[in-house]
Amino acid sequence: MSEQSSYFEKFSGLTGKTITELDQAKAEVEERGNQLQELANQSNARFNEVMKMNRELKEKIEFLQDLTTNLSIRNEQLEKQNQELEKQKIENSKLSIDLKKNLEKVVLKEKELELQKDQLERQINEKTDELIKSQKLAIIGELASRMAHDLRNPLSTIKNVIEVMENKQKLRIEEKIVYYGKMHRAIERISHQVDDVLEYGRATQLNLQTCQITQLINQSISNGNFTSDIKINVEKSEMKINVDMRKMEAVFINLLINAAQAMDNNGTINVRILDNGANAIIAFEDSGPGIPQEVLSKIFDPLFTTKQIGTGLGLSICKKIIEQHGGNITAKNNPTTFIIRLPKNF
DSSP states (O other), X not given: OHHHHHHHXXXXXXXXHHHHHHHHHHHHHHHHHHHHHHHHHHHHHHHHXXXXXXXXXXXXXXXXHHHHHHHHXXXXXXXXXXXXXXXXXXXXXXXXXXXXXXXXXXXXXXXXXXXXXHHHHHHHHHHXXXXXXXXXXXXXXXXXXXHHHHHHHHHHHHHHHHHHHHHOSSOOHHHHHHHHHHHHHHHHHHHHHHHHHHXXXXXXXXXXXXXXXXXXXXXXXXXXXXXXXXXXXXXXXOXXXXXXXXXXXXXXXXXXXXXXXXTTTOEXXXXXXXXXXXXXXXXXXXXXXXXXXXXXXXXXXXXXXXXXXXXXXXXHHHHHHHHHTTOXXXXXXXXXXXXXXXXXXX
């Protein structure tokens, strides 16, 4: 019993040790299993990451391949463009050379044209001076011709009257009055012609004075010595203007005389006056036959006249005086009317 007991004790001790070792081994195996499981999980996760990276890399490779293809195509296009640009460069170079040559020609041509321009300007200036001189001479000649023609008649009248008075030793009072009247009218015509010429060439300052329009017009009528067959109606007006009375009276007399002559000294002249704010409007309207339409635009031109006598300066002088006052004058037909616009100048 003692050996069995000893054996049993030994076996029991061995078995307990083995079990303990087995338990340790089992624990180690389980721990290794857990480690392997964790390592497998990590490997699987890493594998998934690698697969994902692989897919992304594949997409990038495909993108790069497409990009490479596109770049290759673009490179070919750029190469063609470079070749075309090179050709264009060569053509531009040739064109530049041609342009340079043409520019040199243009510069030379410009210099030639400049010289020709200077020559032409000198010639034009010379011709203009000659033309102005010839025009002045023509005007002087025409004016002298008209003056000679207009002065010849009254001078002939004076000469004839003097000869008659010399041949007749005894003259009755009535005859003297007639002869002196003819001489007086002839002298007035001469004086009128000379005054027209002097007034046109004279540049005098205005001597402005305040006056009533109707009074100045009535004074002009009184100084005009019109026949009883001329009826002149002047509208009543209290309006005043600031003008050179002597010059404006000459304008009014000239317009009234022209109207009377147009009516053959038999008819009616209406003078209308309108207050137009800062301006005075004065209209001289006559019952004459009117101004021919083809000459209406020329009647204020110097030396232009449709009369047998006169220098053709009367209306031109009127226009000059009125414009010197800052106004204007126009004419129209149906009925014949000369319209003056004058600033009141207050």
